[in-house]
């Protein structure tokens with residue numbers, strides 16, 4: 001091999017190395033890595049998530065079909081658990097935290113004389129028909145904003161109907177049942 005051939009080989013290696021370096025430098029100039037300001041894909045940490053869309057208004061199914069298969073005895077049992085701390089149910093019974101509830105079905109809002117009702121309930125138009133009781137007992141605070149009845153409501157539809165069927169029985173002449 002003569003010297004010229006050796007020179008060519010050395011030049012080839014050098015040019016190869018220089019091209020590699022230059023390519024790297026140009027690459028750095030063209031593609032500038034930039035740090036993200038914040039994490040692009042947040043990872044769940046178990047921290048409370050901001051409330052998403054507000055829950056749709058609760059629907060209360062019509063009381064007719066539920067009352068048709070309601071059991072007042074079961075309603076009475078529920079009332080003994082949930083309501084007697086505040087209400088009496090006997091005819092002429094004294095009010096407690098809440099009014100006496102004998103004969104409340106079809107009566108006016110605030111049916112017991114002398115009980116100090118909230119304006120939110122007393123001034124609400126309408127009366128205690130079955131559908132009103134259905135909504136009231138589902139969520140008292142939604143039916144009469146500002147009510148004094150500190151009770152969350154009965155969410156189970158049939159339980160609620162059973163209680164209304166029991167309230168209906170608290171009368172000398174119970175109101176007729178609605179058409180289912």
Ligand code: HEC
Pocket residue numbers: 079082083084085086087097098099101104108109110111112116117118119120121122137144146147148149150151154163
């Ligand atoms: C923590 C006490 C409390 C509990 C428990 C409670 N109530 Fe009441 N209730 C009240 C008060 C107080 C009022 C009067 C509300 C007002 O003036 O806003 C009331 C009002 C009512 C009324 C309207 C009466 C009227 O004359 O207009 C009905 C019907 C009623 N309650 C049914 C029930 C039933 C049925 C239950 C059980 C499932 C129940 N409540 C549980 C305190 C209570």
